[in-house]
Amino acid sequence: MKTVLNVLIALFMLVQLQAQQKTISGVVSDENGLPLPSATVIVKGTKKGASTNFDGNYTIQAKSGNKLVFSYVGYKTKEVTVGSVATIDVSLKPDGNLEEVVISAFGITREKKEMTSSxxxxxxxxxxxxxxxxxxxxxxxxxxxxxxxxxxxxxxxxxxxxxxxxxxxxxxxxxxxxxxxxxxxxxxxxxxxxxxxxxxxxxxxxxxxxxxxxxxxxxxxxxxxxxxxxxxxxxxxxxxxxxxxxxxxxxNESYTKIHENKFKIANTTPLSTFSIDVDKAGYSNVRRMINNGQFIPSNAVKIEEMVNYFNYDYPQPTDEHPFSINTEVVKTPWHTDTKLVRIGLQGKIYENENLPAANLTFLLDVSGSMSNQKKLPLLKQAFKLLVNQLRDKDKVAIVVYAGAAGVVLKPTSGKHKDKIIAALDNLNAGGSTAGGEGIELAYKLAEENFSKKGNNRVILATDGDFNVGASTTDAMEHLIEEKRKSGVFLSVLGFGYGNYKDDMLETLADKGNGNHAYIDTMQEARRIFETEFGGTLFTIAKDVKIQVEFNPTQVQAYRLIGYENRLLADEDFVNDTIDAGELGAGHTVTALYEIVPVGVENDYVKQAIDLKYTKKENVSTDNYKDELFTVKFRYKKPDETKSIEMVHVQKDETSEASDDMNFASAVALFGMQLKQSSFHNNSKPEDVIALAEKGRGKDKSGYRAEFIRLISTFK
CATH class of the missing domain: 2.170.130.10 (TonB-dependent receptor, plug domain)
Incomplete structure (x- = not known):
């Protein structure tokens, strides 16, 4: 009896000891409610520590009565006593009085007093x-x-x-x-x-x-x-x-080779032609690399995708066209001898309930390479956000692929969200990657349930590591080009890092009449599936092309910043068989040109070639002497094959830069610095921060503030 009593007492004491130690979790955010990645959480007086993930989430073991110390560079340290609750969310306030700093965590600056390590x-x-x-x-x-x-x-x-x-x-x-x-x-x-x-x-x-x-x-x-x-x-x-x-x-990541655009002489090459790009993967991928302290390969830096990640305050269209056209000309922030041109498109915004019924096929990679926490587990949580946005009239089917492809959910109404979410929860990763077979099956299912007046789309989510069947970039390109003839659009979502094939996913999106995004956090998933639900899923204009004709009496030379992988031959502008970019509901598109005015001596402008058979006299007449450039747009309605043309003329007028212009310029300048471009004129990260601060504006969602913090971390 005494032995039993001793055992019971020992067990009781053990339970009591275990009860003292508990798991504390929560979110660390800034004063605007935005999560702070890599913030430090330490149990005061101990060596126990944790850091927040990309969503600001942390988990740490502590006892009741312990004090948790929350710190982040540039913010005031905060202490919170552990009580009975297991969730502690903390908001940190900026600290304008940083003193001595030391280098830690891949070069991130931190106040010396905050360092608890040896x-x-x-x-x-x-x-x-x-x-x-x-x-x-x-x-x-x-x-x-x-x-x-x-x-x-x-x-x-x-x-x-x-x-x-x-x-x-x-x-x-x-x-x-x-x-x-x-x-x-x-x-x-x-x-x-x-x-x-x-x-x-x-x-x-x-x-x-x-x-x-x-x-x-x-x-x-x-x-x-x-x-x-x-x-x-x-x-x-x-x-x-x-x-x-x-x-x-x-x-094991791969990116398409990018040859940076050079300055072109307006007298000999007055036309600049390219396809629009609403992809945003480039920015979120670079952000991931910076936050992870990784080397950023030059080919991963796609300036147009970085600029287009952010929304700009363009007016809504007021005529029969699905987008408005906007232009702005200012002095170049990083060069006193040049001007900067911004061309912006604003897609028409529709309320979600007014969008046509969606026929969606989720094509999900469940191969072994997707087992990482930032891949399939994040994918499942992200797609649940999309499912919760669905209406009763929308339908979803789910196709998965690993060593082979199969249907795990037949077309199901958005009314049955629990059934769709249950199918997502049951997914597990393992096996090789038969991406080509999965695409064939997903398109087959989408075509069988095709809605003539609806939005028919395959949403592919993968790291892009295809290794069974059709797997090369060329093979996948041919496959998608054939499938897009069905009228089914394609959205491509990249997940995780390690085996991430950006070049493959960009090709699939470009050839599949769709867009490409990279999801590294739930914050990014919310942006794509909640904030930009309509633009992600509903195309309002396809094969959108831009052709700018510069007036050689005013423009000596020009350079398109970014869009290297979107350039078109000038004659392709009027060729309706040539594929181009798509514009989603509410999406914006921004393109920047740097131009050298006539009469300005500049190292960027080389001596023009003396042509024998082409007249050197300017063809421009006095009627056009006050025009800087003419920009033409061609687009097709989503269900049509003949393009419509729009024309916009920009006068030779320079204005004070708007907030949006300053911020877009800052993002482009940072991209040039990352690429070690020869055109950023020896600018520094501090110049980017100053320019971005000037263009921060209202910043309701806090994305511009996040960009400024990112540069502060990187420099």
């Missing part, structure tokens, strides 16, 4: 005092930073360099720390190539709470190096380039 800092002054002629790195760091070892294998210069931090327990026998140089994850060999005179500071972070900032890769500590001249000022070494390329190769 941090040893080495400044440029101490580096110079320790500089010696031989074995510079070893002597500089070893002996100055406790426990840090840097050695070359076999003592031979050029061989592999080994870096370790003593005193950190790890199952990994080599115990190599995570190395970050100027915000980029790097290798020991890259560290060994940097001269000590170029090192501004070295931070060695070596306690268990580093995982809250850097994740599992920091289990053996973190060495954060900041160079005196910063990475954008010093010449990139071959090893650094190899390291960046290896990062991209390791992620």
């Amino acid at each position: 941090v040893t800092m080495l400044t440029s002054e101490s580096v110079s005092r320790k500089r010696q002629r031989k074995n510079k790195h070893k002597n500089m760091l070893t002996g100055k930073v406790s426990g840090l070892q840097i050695n070359n294998s076999n003592g031979v210069a050029g061989n592999q360099t080994n870096v370790a931090i003593r005193g950190i327990s790890s199952s990994n026998s080599n115990k190599r720390p995570l190395i970050i140089i100027d915000g980029v994850i790097s290798s020991e060999n890259v560290l060994s190539t940097i001269s000590t005179k170029d090192i501004k500071s070295v931070d060695v972070i070596k306690d268990a709470s580093t995982s809250a900032l850097y994740g599992s890769r920091s289990v053996n500590g973190v060495v954060v190096v900041s160079t005196a001249s910063k990475k954008d000022k010093r010449k990139e070494t071959a090893l650094e380039k190899d390291n960046k390329l290896n990062q991209l190769k390791h992620l």
